[in-house]
Amino acid sequence: MKKGDHLFLVDGSGYIFRAYHALPPLNRKSDGLPTSAVLGFCNMVWKLVQDARNTDVGTAPTHFAVIFDYSAKTFRNELYAEYKANRSAPPDDLIPQFGLIREATRAFDLPCIEMEGFEADDLIATYARLACEVGGDTTIVSSDKDLMQLVGPTVKMYDPMKDRRIGIPEVIEKWGVPPEKMIDLQAMTGDSVDNVPGIPGIGPKTAAQLLDIYGDLDTLLARAGEIKQEKRRENIIANADKARISRELVRLKDDVPVTEGLEAFGLQPPHGPKLIAFLKAMEFTTLTRRVAEATGTDAAEVEAASVKVDMADLHGPDVGAGALSSLEGEMAAKPPEGLASEGTAATSSTAATTPSGGFAATSPSRGEATPAALSALRAQQAASSKVDQKAYACIRDLATLQQWIAEARAAGVLAFRVEATSLDPMRAELVGVSLALGPNRAAYVPLAHKSGDDLLASGPISDQIPVREALAALAPLLTDPSVMKVGHNLKYDWFVLHRHGIDMAPCDDTMLLSYVTDGGSGGGHDLASLADKWLGLDVIPFKDLVGSGKKLVSFDFVAIERATVYSTEGVDIALRLWTLLKPRLVAKGLVSVYERLERPLVPVLARMEERGILVDRQMLSRLSGEFAQRAAALEEAVYQAAGERFTTGSPKQLGDILFGKMGIPGGSKTKSGQWSTTAQLLEELAAEGYELPRRIVDWRQLTKLKSTYTDALPEYIHPETRRLHTSYALASTPTGRISSSEPNLQNIPIRTAEGRRIRTAFIADKGNKLVSADYSQIELRVLAHIADIPQLRQAFADGVDIHAMTASEMFGVPVEGMPSEIRRRAKAINFGIIYGISAFGLANQLSIERSEAGDYIKKYFERFPGIRDYMDSRKQMARDKGYVETIFGRRIHYPEIRSSNPSVRSFNERASINAPIQGSAADIIRRAMIRMEDALRQAGLSARMLLQVHDELIFETAIEEVEATLPVVQQVMENSAMPAVSLAVPLRVDARAADNWDEAH
Secondary structure, three states: OOOOOEEEEEEHHHHHHHHHHHOOOOEOOOOOOEOHHHHHHHHHHHHHHHHHHOOOOOOOOOEEEEEOOOOOOEHHHHHOOOOOOOOOOOOOOOHHHHHHHHHHHHHOOOOEEOOOEOOHHHHHHHHHHHHHHOOOEEEEEOOOHHHHHHOEOOEEEEEOOOOEEEOHHHHHHHHOOOHHHHHHHHHHHOEOOOOEOOOOOOOHHHHHHHHHHHOOHHHHHHOHHHOOOHHHHHHHHHOHHHHHHHHHHHOOOOOOOOOOOHHHHEOOOOOHHHHHHHHHHHOOHHHHHHHHHHHOOOHHHOOOOOOOOOHHHHHOOOOOHHHOOOOHHHOOOOOOOOOOOHHHOOOOOEEEEOOOOOEEEEOOOOOOOOHHHHHHHHHHHHHHOOOOHHHOEEOOOHHHHHHHHHHHHHHOEEEEEEEEOOOOOOOOOEEEEEEEEEOOEEEEEEOOOEEOOOOOOOEEOOOOOOHHHHHHHHHHHHOOOOOEEEEOOHHHHHHHHHOOOOOOOOEEEHHHHHHHHHOOOOOOOOHHHHHHHHHOOOOOOHHHHHOOHHHOOOHHHOOHHHHHHHHHHHHHHHHHHHHHHHHHHHHHOOHHHHHHHHOOHHHHHHHHHHHOEEEOHHHHHHHHHHHHHHHHHHHHHHHHHHOOOOOOOOHHHHHHHHHHHOOOOOOOEOOOOOEOOOHHHHHHHHHOOOHHHHHHHHHHHHHHHHHHHHOOHHHHEOOOOOEEOOEEEOOOOOOOOOEEEOOOOOOOOOOOHHHHHHHOOEEOOOOEEEEEEEEOOHHHHHHHHHHOOHHHHHHHHHOOOHHHHHHHHHHOOOOOOOOHHHHHHHHHHHHHHHOOOOHHHHHHHHOOOHHHHHHHHHHHHHHOHHHHHHHHHHHHHHHHHOEEEOOOOOEEEOOOOOOOOHHHHHHHHHHHHHHHHHHHHHHHHHHHHHHHHHHHHHOOOOOEEEEEEOOEEEEEEEHHHHHHHHHHHHHHHHOOOOOOOOOOOOOOEEEEEEOEHHHHO
């Protein structure tokens, strides 16, 4: 390895960790050998190697190695006998896969590195140092925080699961300290999973604050007597030795006497026959095909290798199952972030084909699937899910299309999909459509493909059905109530067809079926993820057809032959998924959630997106000008406070002035020698009364508003409608909340004067008013209902000030003439309890001592004991069932609530408390949106629903209809829970009309 080379170091043990929990239990058909972890590992390595060669991960490696742990015993056990003493033995079905994974690594022609007495992290640290010494760069493929201490100018991390690169700024953002202080931070916080003691009671945030003040652990321990908080001071002094030993346990050893040098890590293309022989031996059919295509190898000519695993050869003669890698031993108890064991959520279901080749779904059995049932299910699916691309048809004449339409009508179900020139349905021109009637029984109908390299030189291709003729033939089928139309993410398809005058119905969306049955359980709901999870199939990536960057083309320039394979494969897979996922609604008792809250919302959201909202471009321009002037004035104030002019946006120059020239305490330097100027630090300094940090904070906030909103929003204004057409995403949040993007209209600030001024640019069209209808304290009302709190129920029934009532109950202060500060504290507790706020969090929010905040929370639970009961019951439900429910029955899964990692477990517990409340509130507004259009129509009103922003709906209505519209909107929203749920507290909606969004709110 030489200067300029790039080394990839894969945390192999971490990959095993993720792979084991990413898939349900799988077994080799020939002998029942467990293989799920091996399959997951091979898929991940293959994708990483291919993406790295294509620079999809940001750079191309010249050198590559996979690093594994060797055994549970390392030099750290000599330092601290209890190190990792709590680790359990690995699951029985994982033990035989350790050796197979090493063999898989070698089949990929990748170095497989491990060393007795050292952890994989130590080897990674050593090789990263060696690469740096010869002038090379290193990418560590992992998301493990233990490795973040290695990040620096030449060392980065890459998390392939999130496609996220981790450099110095990302470490600081996540932990509040630069990489070189991660050792001290971890020494203070400890790690219960690894049995690193740390200092009890010190979490990451507190540790970061202490390191900002004292610089490093040694200084902190030497000056611990200066700490004002008595308990914290005593705790640190009493546990100083534990902190020191913890530092040695978490510090990675970068001088391991490795036997393999960097020169052995040169990246070579995998030898196709060798890799395919291994994959065939493991019976990984899909991956074998993929590798064969990529390497140009004829898989049929390659015989399966003889694969056997000798644990003694791989781990040493004295290493048994109980002494396997400490990380590997943890896998059963701690699934990685974003992944869950499928066995916790899957049910047994089957799918068969009819004599005509269509699908016939059978009802699944209730209860959780056993590993054996899951293995049988996946084996059955794999056998029946072979995709034959050669069987797909291309329909180029109307007569053939009519034959397919007749067959679809007879079958009563078809999968349908549109292809268009843009992913934005407001700008999309129809290019083609696809239909599927059964496995490999699918066809593509090209409508508007072009030839040529560019628009000016292009022309229509002959032998295509004209768009109008095709849609005229398809419309009766697409609107036939006796034929179910199936698709994936159907809002887009419905929207494009709606613009052509076709309102497709009835419809089933496989994305929403997956979301309802498995929301929050891990894994995505996109077509590629579901095809891989349920069918073991790959889908053709969209970018493979249209390219990227300078080579990007719109879909009408894709060759018809390629478009046929891509689009028909998509509808084929969607129909296969439908036969598997639809019966699971019945098995899990979730039919009503899907039918009442998900499926009917698709056309509602599409119509809202099409309407958009009018925006005053000139007002945004004026605001940009004003913000620019104010930012300039703030810059002058910054220069005055600093005593000199400098680049305001330069963290380096700002740090030199704050901590170098002005000598403000609390500064810390990054590994590069630059002062840290994080937003959190500047906020803290501003709170302490320092003028320059305050000015900088104000300047940053204002310039962010300008760049994010007043400068950016005009770019989204549609040239023809003069409106913003946001896109609403279903299946995007665990709790059922709907998100907005392109642009995101749900995050426009409302608490600041500047944010409210941005909302004044959202206006009603001539002759109309905007109506804003907002639920009042809906989450507190839901809490009062679910937790059965008599005081809260009575307060809401009587219409009293809930925060004043809470303050009166807690502090014994009369509501009449109550000081605003007392009410503010009660309000903070009311809303904080919903989100599982801690004493630490409440103390920060109210700027009080932690002990005082703890007393407030304790008193709150004493006055409202039902809330504590509710919180405990939801955490227990999540532990017992793996999910919690909203009042409408929506399930939100928390598979990691039993994690052995305290921080992961605590997060899931807090989320399980909040999710039924937030999710119920989201379901309530969904029901209101679904009912709203019919209610307005029946009342003879022309009001149109435009936006949904959390607990608020925005309408546009004629001026003369405002007075009639307001009570209809309020009635629908306030009664939206009925009749499914009879709430114990009334819902209240505040509705106002005005010329712009700010005035209407």
